[in-house]
Structure formats: C-alpha cells, structure tokens
Amino acid sequence: MDISYIINELAEDRDAYFNAVAPPIIQTSNFAFRKVEDLARAFEDEMSGYLYSRGINPTVDILRRKLAALDGAEDALVFNSGAAAIFASVLANVKAGDHIVSVRNPYTWACKMFDQVLPRFGVSTTYVDGTDAANFFNATGPDTRLYYLESPNSWTYELQDLPAIAQYARAKGIVTIVDNSYCTPLYQQPVQMGIDISLQSATKFIGGHSDVVAGVISGSAAMMKKIFDSEYLNIGSGIQPFNAWLLIRGLRTLPARLERITRSTYQVIEALQNEPRVERVIFPLDPGFPQYALAKKMMKGAGGLLTIVYKAETRAEIVQFCERLKHILMAVSWGGHESLAIPKCAGIRPEDFDPSQPAHRMIRLYVGLEDPDYIIADLRQAMRSQ
Ligand SMILES: *Cc1c(COP(=O)(O)O)cnc(C)c1O
Numbered sequence: 388m389d390i391s392y393i394i395n396e397l398a399e400d401r402d403a404y405f406n407a408v409a410p411p412i413i414q415t416s417n418f419a420f421r422k423v424e425d426l427a428r429a430f431e432d433e434m435s436g437y438l439y440s441r442g443i444n445p446t447v448d449i450l451r452r453k454l455a456a457l458d459g460a461e462d463a464l465v466f467n468s469g470a471a472a473i474f475a476s477v478l479a480n481v482k483a484g485d486h487i488v489s490v491r492n493p494y495t496w497a498c499k500m501f502d503q504v505l506p507r508f509g510v511s512t513t514y515v516d517g518t519d520a521a522n523f524f525n526a527t528g529p530d531t532r533l534y535y536l537e538s539p540n541s542w543t544y545e546l547q548d549l550p551a552i553a554q555y556a557r558a559k560g561i562v563t564i565v566d567n568s569y570c571t572p573l574y575q576q577p578v579q580m581g582i583d584i585s586l587q588s589a590t591k592f593i594g595g596h597s598d599v600v601a602g603v604i605s606g607s608a609a610m611m612k613k614i615f616d617s618e619y620l621n622i623g624s625g626i627q628p629f630n631a632w633l634l635i636r637g638l639r640t641l642p643a644r645l646e647r648i649t650r651s652t653y654q655v656i657e658a659l660q661n662e663p664r665v666e667r668v669i670f671p672l673d674p675g676f677p678q679y680a681l682a683k684k685m686m687k688g689a690g691g692l693l694t695i696v697y698k699a700e701t702r703a704e705i706v707q708f709c710e711r712l713k714h715i716l717m718a719v720s721w722g723g724h725e726s727l728a729i730p731k732c733a734g735i736r737p738e739d740f741d742p743s744q745p746a747h748r749m750i751r752l753y754v755g756l757e758d759p760d761y762i763i764a765d766l767r768q769a770m771r772s773q
Contacts, residue, residue: 388456390573394638398452412632413445434615442620446628450635454593457572457638459579460605462612464619465631469568469588470496471624472602476584479614480533480562483509488526489535490517490547494566494588497535517547518678524555531559536582537566539682541692541721542731542751544569544671546678549685553581568592568722573645574688578605591722592691595637595644598723599630644756649690651759655752658763659695664708664770666745667696690754692721697748702740704773705730705748711769714761721753726762728752 388397404411418437420426429438437443447465455463466472477500481487489501491514501512512535515522523534534556538547549565556563564584565577571592577585587593589601604614619625626634656673659665670693671682682689699705709717715726731749732740741747754762 393453393456398449410449412628414628416440441623444628447631450631454603455605458585458605459576461608463605465626466602467624467626468600469602472586472604473497475618476564476604479618481510485510485532486530487512487533488523489514493537518545520548520551534563539569539671541569546681550580575686593637599633601626649688652690652754654759655754664698665695666698669694694749694751696745697750702732705732708769714765724756726755
C-alpha cells in the first residue's frame, strides 16, 4: 500500500463528519445501542464494534488501521505508552514456568519487567548478546516461549538478524517481539521479516512533537485479538482519543520529518567526525559500524539518534560539555522537533565513573528538526570552549 495513501486517506470517512479534513476526536466513554441483540453481539466480541472506549473507539481506530498498514501487518493496537505496549505483548504470551530469551540491555522498562515483575509469576529471562543469532538458539530450552528483541537498540545500536531469528522461532513455536522504535515502519518492517509482534514507542517519531506518550504493537489479526481480549482490556492501558488524534496528526508529517532528520543526521555526523573531542561516532548506517552490512540489509534508513564517545579524562569535562549546550536540550526521549543530548554518566554514580571505559564517556545525541548548521554550531561551541 502506498505510504501517502495510508497517511492521508486510509480509514478516514470524511463524508461521515461534514467533509472535515481532520478527523473528529470522538471523546466519549460509551456508545448507545437501540437493539438488545446488537448489545449482546458487542458483549460477545468487544473488538467487533463500539461499546466502551477502554476497548474500541472510532478516533483510535483510524490511527490503528494506519499504523497496521504502515507495518504491513494485519492489525495493530495502540497503548497509552510504549512501556504498556511492551508489557501487554509480553504478558499475553507467557505463563508460569515459561522462559524468555531477551537481547541484553533492552529498553529500561522491558528490563525491569523481566527482572522484577515476571519472576513473581514464575517467568524467567536469559539475556544474550544479540549480535550473533546463534546465542538465541543456544539459550533456548524446552520452556522457552518468547524471544524479545530490540533492533537497533537505542544507545549503541546493536542489531539482531531478524529474518534468521524469526525463521528459527517460527519452527519452534516461539513468539518473537521486536522493539522497532528506532527505525519506525518507514525504515524497517519486522512483521514482513517474519517477526510476530513489532512494537514502537509512538512517543518518539510517530508523535514527533514531544507532546504525547503512546505505544503501538502490530502483528497478525489473531495475535492482536488475543492481546486485546486479555491484557488490552484488562490492564486498561489503551490510548485516549485525544492522544490518538495527536498521533494521526503526527503521522501526516512523519515521512517529511524523517527525511529532514535523516539528512541533518548525516551532516552532524560528518561534522562530529572531524572534532578532536570526539573519539568515536556510533551510528548503525555508518560504514565503520561493526554490523553495517546487516543494517544495510534490514533497514531502509536511519536518522536522529547517534552516540558519541567523548574524549575526556574526567566526568567534569562531560558535564561541562552538556551544560554548555545553548540550544540542544538535555532530556530523555527523542523523536520530537527538538535536538537533545544525554550523557551516560548521568546514570553512573560519580565515584564509579571510569574514563578508561568508553561506555562511561558516551553521550547520546538526537538530531531534531532545527537547521543542521544551528545544531552543529551549538555542539562545536560547547566542545571547543574546553
Ligand atoms: C521510549 C522507548 C520505549 C518506551 O516508550 P514510552 O512511550 O516511553 O513508554 C521503549 N523502547 C524504546 C527503544 C524507547 O526509546
């Protein structure tokens, strides 16, 4: 399906709302029925129609159908956060006694779920280095039910060979979930590679304006129905109509924003590679990236997030660089209009900071929608004043 069609037309029924170009926000909790029979049908299968907005809502439906189509998936579900999307998709596919193999260092709250929540219910997790697909297969035991992937990850961009892992998992009846937040469906389509559930934090590129928190999963209609009927309705973490409307608005400009951000990212990388304070730039589509060939094979593009290893003898030098940035904001998240920087050392106790470890000197940068020269000038003045 054409991306322009998906973004501008699919699932919109303008005749039904005064030919308004922007869809309405159907801000209602419940929907009324005239016939008991219709009500009975809605009780029977809440996914089949409008009953109550914890389930299906018309504004959310427009978004849901667009997001599914962008992923090339049969269906999608939209949540009130990326973390909720992760939680629901994992929980729906495990039971007591089951085992999960996860790529190491997944997103923080995926990690907390595996380490702190799931063990309370008898579900265990083994972390593996995902750069070699064989590590997943070797860690698989008779109780392994799920592979959790994140490719690329959002700090150091390690990839997993998604088609190879999906093929192996399918043969063994193991469910695969991949966090595709970094690429979005515009740059990578995991479901097309055989992955069962593709998820994203829609807070990032889909929203695109740092004003909404949301998450999305996509996959087969059967898998989405299974998750809808249990975790989606039960945890009640579906997205609200207004936030869904903001995401529809975000989608309208997603390709244009990604295009601009991708172009600017390459310019920023080129400038950084010539800065004496920059020891290394880590970016998956940089020819020097260790998994460059695999990245080229799986991803149509990359942009926005990159990480630098800063040359510094002390933590104070990194702190000074970050605090001297005049326009680039120091904040978590990414995917919005504004450029960001975040130092790894903010999560390391000062007494544990070890400059001999490049990981301690990492600073993640997000290139936003500003003029690339404006971003580069800000980075340069903060580095060169040291
Ligand atoms: C932000 C993020 C999430 C979590 O999404 P929220 O919308 O913040 O709950 C998950 N995965 C990755 C890679 C992220 O960057």
